[in-house]
Amino acid sequence: MEFHGTIGGAIRMNAGAHGGQMQDVIESVTYINFGGEIKILSNKDLQFDYRQSIFSKELRGVIVGAKLKLKRGNQKEIEEKMAEYAIYRKEKQPISYPNAGSTFKRGENYITAKLIDECGLKGYQIGGAKISDLHAGFIINTGGATAKDVLDLIEYTKQKVYETFKKEIKLEIEVIGEK
Secondary structure, three states: OOOOOOHHHHHHOOOEEOOEEHHHOEEEEEEEOOOOOEEEEEOHHHOOEOOEOHHHHOOOOEEEEEEEOOOOOOHHHHHHHHHHHHHHHHHHOOOOOOEEEEOEOOOOOOOHHHHHHHOOOOOOEEOOEEEOOOOOOEEEEOOOOOHHHHHHHHHHHHHHHHHHHOOOOOEOOOOOOOO
8 A cells, every 4th residue: 555645745734753753854945825936934934833834824835845954874774664664554553444644633641542542432433434443543434435424523533532531632634625
C-alpha cells in the first residue's frame, strides 16, 4: 500500500511523528499569495505550533517550495530506523483500510485515543465509517463511507468523550467545505 501526501500539507499542519515535526527541518517556505506574489517565510515566521503553522492559522496562499535543513547520518542506520517506523505503523495503525490518518489531536494532559477506547468506542460504526479496532484515534472507511458518516462519527465520539471525561477533544484532520 502506498501513501501520498504533500510537503505543503505537512508544513501547513506541522506534521510529525516519533518525536519530530516539520518545524524541526524547515529553514524557509516559498508560497504564492492570492494576489499572485511569490513570498518567502523563514522558520520563525511560520509560527509553528502543535499541528499548526501560520498557513493553518491565518495566512492564505499556496506553498510551492521549501528549503529543508537536514542532518547527515549513516545510511544503514537511517534505513533501519525507517524500517522500524514502517513496522510500527503496520502494527499500531489501521493502514489496511482507507483513512485520513490520526483523526484527533493528542490532548494536553491525556491521550485522546485512550479516552475513546475507554468509552468503549473501538469498533463503533456509523454507515461505512468506523472507529478502528486497532487504534481508537483513527476513523476508517470499511467501504462506502460518506463524508456525512465520518462527520457524524466524529461528533458522536466527541460527545461521548465529553460526557464521560469532561474533555473536549479536537480534530487533527481539517474539515473543508460545507458540513
